[in-house]
Amino acid sequence: MSGELTLVIPQTESLLAQPVNEVSEGASLIEAVRGGDQEAFGRLYTLYAPMVHGILLARVPWRDVDDLVQDVFLTAFRRLNTLRDDNAFGGWIAMIARNRAMDYHRRAREVEELNENIPLASQSEAEAEAAKVLEVIRELPEAYRETLILRLVEGMTGPEIAERTGLTPTSVRVNLHRGMKLLREKLGMEEVS
Amino acid sequence: MKGDYLWDGSGEPDPDIENLERVLGTLRHKAAAPALPVAPAKRHARLNWFAIAAALILAVVVGAWAISMRHQSEQEAALPLAQNGEESKQEEKLQGSLPEAPQRIEGPAAATEAGGEKSVILATNSKAAPKRSARAWVARDTDEHDRREVIEEDQGIDEIVALSNIAVTGFDSEVTKHIEKAQLLLRSFKNARAENDRRAADISYEKRMSKDLLYQNIWLRRSAEARGDLPVGELLSSLEPYLIDIANLPAKPSKDDMLAIKERIEKKEIVATLQVYSVQAANPIY
Numbered sequence: 426m427s428g429e430l431t432l433v434i435p436q437t438e439s440l441l442a443q444p445v446n447e448v449s450e451g452a453s454l455i456e457a458v459r460g461g462d463q464e465a466f467g468r469l470y471t472l473y474a475p476m477v478h479g480i481l482l483a484r485v486p487w488r489d490v491d492d493l494v495q496d497v498f499l500t501a502f503r504r505l506n507t508l509r510d511d512n513a514f515g516g517w518i519a520m521i522a523r524n525r526a527m528d529y530h531r532r533a534r535e536v537e538e539l540n541e542n543i544p545l546a547s548q549s550e551a552e553a554e555a556a557k558v559l560e561v562i563r564e565l566p567e568a569y570r571e572t573l574i575l576r577l578v579e580g581m582t583g584p585e586i587a588e589r590t591g592l593t594p595t596s597v598r599v600n601l602h603r604g605m606k607l608l609r610e611k612l613g614m615e616e617v618s
Numbered sequence: 619m620k621g622d623y624l625w626d627g628s629g630e631p632d633p634d635i636e637n638l639e640r641v642l643g644t645l646r647h648k649a650a651a652p653a654l655p656v657a658p659a660k661r662h663a664r665l666n667w668f669a670i671a672a673a674l675i676l677a678v679v680v681g682a683w684a685i686s687m688r689h690q691s692e693q694e695a696a697l698p699l700a701q702n703g704e705e706s707k708q709e710e711k712l713q714g715s716l717p718e719a720p721q722r723i724e725g726p727a728a729a730t731e732a733g734g735e736k737s738v739i740l741a742t743n744s745k746a747a748p749k750r751s752a753r754a755w756v757a758r759d760t761d762e763h764d765r766r767e768v769i770e771e772d773q774g775i776d777e778i779v780a781l782s783n784i785a786v787t788g789f790d791s792e793v794t795k796h797i798e799k800a801q802l803l804l805r806s807f808k809n810a811r812a813e814n815d816r817r818a819a820d821i822s823y824e825k826r827m828s829k830d831l832l833y834q835n836i837w838l839r840r841s842a843e844a845r846g847d848l849p850v851g852e853l854l855s856s857l858e859p860y861l862i863d864i865a866n867l868p869a870k871p872s873k874d875d876m877l878a879i880k881e882r883i884e885k886k887e888i889v890a891t892l893q894v895y896s897v898q899a900a901n902p903i904y
Contacts, residue, residue: 463653466651467651470651470652471651474647474649474651475646475647478646478647479647482645486809487645489805489809490647491647491649492805492889494647494649495649495652495890495893496893498651498652499652499893499894499896499897502897503896503897532802532806551641551644552644552645554641555641555642555644555645556645558638558641558642559642559645574642576624577635577638577639577642578642578643578645578646579646579647580639580643580646582625582626582627583624583625583626584626598625601624601625602624605624605635608638609634614634
């Protein structure tokens with residue numbers, strides 16, 4: 426028996442929710458936006474609009490989401506001087522989006538509910554199918570719902586979701602896998618081992 | 619590893635996930651960034667001081683104008699000023715000589731707010747008024763310095779406006795609140811759906827809100843026009859037709875009725891225009 430020992434170091438995920446270079450870019454963009462830089466605002470929008478869109482899509486009718494995305498960004502712009510930590514922009518604008526969704530439901534007047542699942546003449550078959558699946562996702566617990574929409578609708582990867590929302594990668598991974606498991610059950614898909 | 623595909627798209631693709639991506643991808647965000655209205659306030663107080671200075675200068679100018687108008691009317695007035703609400707017989711006679719009873723439109727805050735921050739607008743709607751010198755009762759201040767002024771006009775005009783005190787904020791907070799409520803109304807109206815006659819949407823809430831906002835809009839528009847605030851006046855003018863149309867709809871309108879208004883709302887991008895005002899209004903103050 427040899428006296429050689431092999432030290433095994435388990436791979437661990439980075440504890441940082443955000444890579445340092447992305448954090449710096451976000452903070453410098455925000456400073457530029459404060460100065461009225463339209464291009465910086467466009468870039469910031471490109472980075473965070475999918476996340477805001479996904480958060481809203483998890484909560485409000487999909488036809489109204491685009492308007493609300495614009496509203497959230499204009500609100501964020503208006504309140505930019507209240508943002509204490511530029512590196513926390515993602516979590517901050519996510520909070521604005523969730524609050525905006527709550528306002529939407531609070532102020533929407535009661536009507537005969539037009540379920541998005543009812544196919545409309547103007548709706549394409551693809552949209553109708555997407556709306557049905559979206560309804561199923563919306564029945565899932567909130568944490569899973571949002572993360573799944575960001576992954577499956579907006580096409581963001583797990584690391585991107587963690588980076589933009591401020592969640593830890595571990596939390597995002599758990600939400601994705603558990604959410605996907607529930608979604609398979611609801612959609613009647615066979616679970617892939 | 620299939621688990622990796624869900625996490626970061628690497629490894630062997632999971633067919634169920636691929637299928638979901640294909641189906642749900644049609645809902646993906648595509649819209650372009652909105653235009654940046656104006657630069658937001660920086661974290662230091664420089665812009666606030668500028669806004670305060672501008673507000674003070676405006677207050678001084680308006681105050682000087684009000685004093686000069688009062689001085690002029692005191693010199694020219696033939697009637698004694700009323701004291702503490704006592705009506706004089708001559709005022710009653712004069713009131714009788716007016717071609718038409720003046721319409722008084724007061725803002726909701728006018729009668730209740732203390733401290734003199736109110737505007738009261740008096741308008742005559744007489745198109746039949748003779749084209750000659752006319753006396754008209756002007757805005758009556760309702761605070762403890764109750765006074766009545768008489769303004770003599772040489773030209774025949776349809777509306778006679780006078781302001782007692784003006785709340786100078788740069789962006790009037792009442793206009794800002796009104797604009798925000800109007801945005802909510804238009805969005806709510808856009809969301810109302812009447813897909814067929816059997817399921818006509820009930821818009822009684824929108825109608826009621828529209829009516830309230832319409833009166834408020836008229837008052838605010840006239841205030842803005844009186845103080846020479848053309849941009850606000852024009853903004854409120856552009857909003858007014860929508861408020862009128864929605865207020866005049868039947869309680870359960872047909873799909874076509876609603877579609878016509880919705881299309882105009884979309885085409886003229888009125889909601890976006892109101893949004894830009896809201897953003898601009900908030901910036902100088904904060």
